[in-house]
Amino acid sequence: xxxxxxxxxxxxxxxxxxxxxxxxxxxxxxxxxxxxxxxxxxxxxxxxxxxxxxxxxxxxxxxxxxxxxxxxxxxxxxxxxxxxxxxxxxxxxxxxxxxxxxxxxxxxxxxxxxxxxxxxxxxxxxxxxxxxxxxxxxxxxxxxxxxxxxxxxxxxxxxxxxxxxxxxxxxxxxxxxxxxxxxxxxxxxxxxxxxxxxxxxxxxxxxxxxxxxxxxxxxxxxxxxxxxxxxxxxxxxxxxxxxxxxxxxxxxxxxxxxxxxxxxxxxxxxxxxxxxxxxxxxxxxxxxxxxxxxxxxxxxxxxxxxxxxxxxxxxxxxxxxxxxxxxxxxxxxxxxxxxxxxxxxxxxxxxxxxxxxxxxxxxxxxxxxxxxxxxxxxxxxxxxxxxxxxxxxxxxxxxxxxxxxxxxxxxxxxxxxxxxxxxxxxxxxxxxxxxxxxxxxxxxxxxxxxxxxxxxxxxxxxxxxxxxxxxxx
Amino acid sequence: xxxxxxxxxxxxxxxxxxxxxxxxxxxxxxxxxxxxxxxxxxxxxxxxxxxxxxxxxxxxxxxxxxxxxxxxxxxxxxxxxxxxxxxxxxxxxxxxxxxxxxxxxxxxxxxxxxxxxxxxxxxxxxxxxxxxxxxxxxxxxxxxxxxxxxxxxxxxxxxxxxxxxxxxxxxxxxxxxxxxxxxxxxxxxxxxxxxxxxxxxxxxxxxxxxxxxxxxxxxxxxxx
Numbered sequence: 001x002x003x004x005x006x007x008x009x010x011x012x013x014x015x016x017x018x019x020x021x022x023x024x025x026x027x028x029x030x031x032x033x034x035x036x037x038x039x040x041x042x043x044x045x046x047x048x049x050x051x052x053x054x055x056x057x058x059x060x061x062x063x064x065x066x067x068x069x070x071x072x073x074x075x076x077x078x079x080x081x082x083x084x085x086x087x088x089x090x091x092x093x094x095x096x097x098x099x100x101x102x103x104x105x106x107x108x109x110x111x112x113x114x115x116x117x118x119x120x121x122x123x124x125x126x127x128x129x130x131x132x133x134x135x136x137x138x139x140x141x142x143x144x145x146x147x148x149x150x151x152x153x154x155x156x157x158x159x160x161x162x163x164x165x166x167x168x169x170x171x172x173x174x175x176x177x178x179x180x181x182x183x184x185x186x187x188x189x190x191x192x193x194x195x196x197x198x199x200x201x202x203x204x205x206x207x208x209x210x211x212x213x214x215x216x217x218x219x220x221x222x223x224x225x226x227x228x229x230x231x232x233x234x235x236x237x238x239x240x241x242x243x244x245x246x247x248x249x250x251x252x253x254x255x256x257x258x259x260x261x262x263x264x265x266x267x268x269x270x271x272x273x274x275x276x277x278x279x280x281x282x283x284x285x286x287x288x289x290x291x292x293x294x295x296x297x298x299x300x301x302x303x304x305x306x307x308x309x310x311x312x313x314x315x316x317x318x319x320x321x322x323x324x325x326x327x328x329x330x331x332x333x334x335x336x337x338x339x340x341x342x343x344x345x346x347x348x349x350x351x352x353x354x355x356x357x358x359x360x361x362x363x364x365x366x367x368x369x370x371x372x373x374x375x376x377x378x379x380x381x382x383x384x385x386x387x388x389x390x391x392x393x394x395x396x397x398x399x400x401x402x403x404x405x406x407x408x409x410x411x412x413x414x415x416x417x418x419x420x421x422x423x424x425x426x427x428x429x430x431x432x433x434x435x436x437x438x439x440x441x442x443x444x445x446x447x448x449x450x451x452x453x454x455x456x457x458x459x460x461x462x463x464x465x466x467x468x469x470x471x472x473x
Numbered sequence: 474x475x476x477x478x479x480x481x482x483x484x485x486x487x488x489x490x491x492x493x494x495x496x497x498x499x500x501x502x503x504x505x506x507x508x509x510x511x512x513x514x515x516x517x518x519x520x521x522x523x524x525x526x527x528x529x530x531x532x533x534x535x536x537x538x539x540x541x542x543x544x545x546x547x548x549x550x551x552x553x554x555x556x557x558x559x560x561x562x563x564x565x566x567x568x569x570x571x572x573x574x575x576x577x578x579x580x581x582x583x584x585x586x587x588x589x590x591x592x593x594x595x596x597x598x599x600x601x602x603x604x605x606x607x608x609x610x611x612x613x614x615x616x617x618x619x620x621x622x623x624x625x626x627x628x629x630x631x632x633x634x635x636x637x638x639x640x641x642x643x644x645x646x647x648x649x650x651x652x653x654x655x656x657x658x659x660x661x662x663x664x665x666x667x668x669x670x671x672x673x674x675x676x677x678x679x680x681x682x683x684x685x686x687x688x689x690x691x692x693x694x695x696x697x
Binding site: 003004007008010011012335336338339340341342343344345346347463464465468 | 530552554556562566567570571575582
């Protein structure tokens with residue numbers, strides 16, 4: 001059969017070439033579809049990863065406002081999160097580590113804050129220890145954390161440690177702190193120095209030892225700051241216990257963040273939290289940046305769906321076209337089938353021979369497309385990379401994957417340049433993954449099988465006498 | 474002589490509009506090995522139908538065709554065509570994308586013959602029938618009618634079957650070539666103990682056969 005198939009293919013090279021071109025086109029289109037699908041999936045994964053696998057437990061402002069009475073102060077209507085509530089979540093499945101945070105406004109007679117405006121300086125001149133402070137004039141924020149190991153500002157490198165170290169769980173119940181480098185230089189502070197802070201009501205005073213100094217590289221808060229204490233340069237990172245001491249309540253926290261083992265487990269974790277704890281999720285919420293994620297991936301999901309539809313169309317249309325070509329080919333091979341039948345060849349073997357012929361052609365087309373498919377998927381990869389960067393710039397608060405100049409350079413690339421260059425984002429270079437090659441092989445094989453079905457029915461209803469009788473007459 | 478093919482009360486008809494046309498009706502006949510048979514008669518008398526039934530290209534509507542006592546429909550028409558008979562057609566019916574050797578080897582492959590070097594065997598058969606090696610390897614379409622018919626006969630002989638059925642085998646050939654082909658058939662029957670059944674219009678060819686048959690009143694009858 002194989003010998004006969006090879007002979008037939010060689011002698012009918014024109015037909016074989018036509019089928020090869022068609023198969024080559026189909027396989028490249030399949031690669032394009034698979035690349036879109038894989039790259040959009042990869043891009044979605046990247047978006048998810050960039051948003052982190054952390055879930056923040058905090059109060060749900062919208063629902064709390066519903067319960068607020070007219071004229072009621074905000075702090076009276078807000079229900080605080082307690083460590084008891086947060087502790088219920090820390091031992092749930094998927095949680096790798098956690099961080100409880102409590103932010104408290106404080107003032108200090110030892111140091112000057114990094115001023116927001118010169119006007120402020122004029123209005124409330126500060127002269128070091130000679131300054132007279134109002135009890136409610138909090139220039140600093142004590143940010144008490146269980147650990148600084150996973151703080152997004154440091155992980156995203158918006159804040160960078162410049163000397164000393166960050167606080168870890170080993171700093172629990174210590175008076176250590178980490179301050180910003182501008183604050184440190186304005187006040188001639190360095191690692192090992194001590195600073196004293198007072199609570200708003202002046203009743204609590206804590207003396208902290210500086211163990212680390214960080215530098216603010218970029219900050220999203222800068223534009224929205226209204227007071228000194230909102231300035232990230234005036235933030236003092238301490239252990240949670242310090243903030244609780246100043247707050248004079250060792251049960252309250254501002255929020256709790258849970259770091260999960262995998263971003264894919266976020267939804268499962270939220271569902272588990274809702275089903276296995278007594279926390280009122282009407283009042284409190286577990287936020288996984290899901291809205292940002294959903295907004296960011298909407299386009300990518302559409303791309304993924306488009307890829308599926310595209311693949312279905314390619315497979316169906318490709319099969320139909322191949323099927324029609326094979327039927328037309330078979331009409332011209334009508335007499336040949338009659339001869340084979342008269343020699344005693346079974347119809348099943350004749351169908352198998354047809355299949356072998358189309359399969360061998362598909363195999364060549366498939367092999368060739370592994371080379372050209374790389375180019376197709378490079379183009380797709382570039383397209384998605386560009387889309388992803390635009391998405392991240394416009395909608396997301398995630399670190400820049402690409403310098404701006406590089407994006408502009410990409411826009412200037414010709415189609416050929418895009419085809420021969422892999423995307424800079426290696427995750428979007430999906431052309432030759434074993435998965436893509438495997439799917440391509442499966443789909444190509446499927447097209448061969450589908451395209452041979454109808455022509456096979458044609459062969460099955462052949463009668464040798466009818467064919468040869470027609471020939472003889 | 475060994476009986477090899479038997480028509481047992483075989484009937485065959487076809488519908489021509491509302492009219493039923495009987496070709497064969499309860500006809501009985503037995504063909505033997507080592508003999509040549511010619512089926513003669515006017516066009517439309519049922520010669521080709523008889524050959525189709527004998528070759529398993531069609532099956533009787535009534536009665537049975539027996540090969541060595543076994544009903545060919547029950548044992549399988551494809552199997553019968555593959556292992557037990559060979560057919561030579563008026564228009565040769567060769568596979569056009571194969572050369573002469575490949576055509577012969579293809580038939581041997583389909584018949585699953587266990588011969589070590591099939592190409593060499595095919596070449597020797599073709600050379601016995603008067604084709605040169607160069608002609609055997611030439612594009613089949615570039616051979617003359619007589620040469621193509623010899624290839625078709627070589628293909629039939631290569632299968633080494635008991636029955637060789639021929640439909641107007643000399644219809645497209647010149648007189649000289651016809652004589653050569655007739656001699657091949659006679660030798661196949663008398664020297665290689667084959668049963669050769671030939672459907673022909675040619676009186677010359679029919680006269681050379683051991684038994685001449687005609688279809689009379691929808692029955693196969695020997696012409697005395």
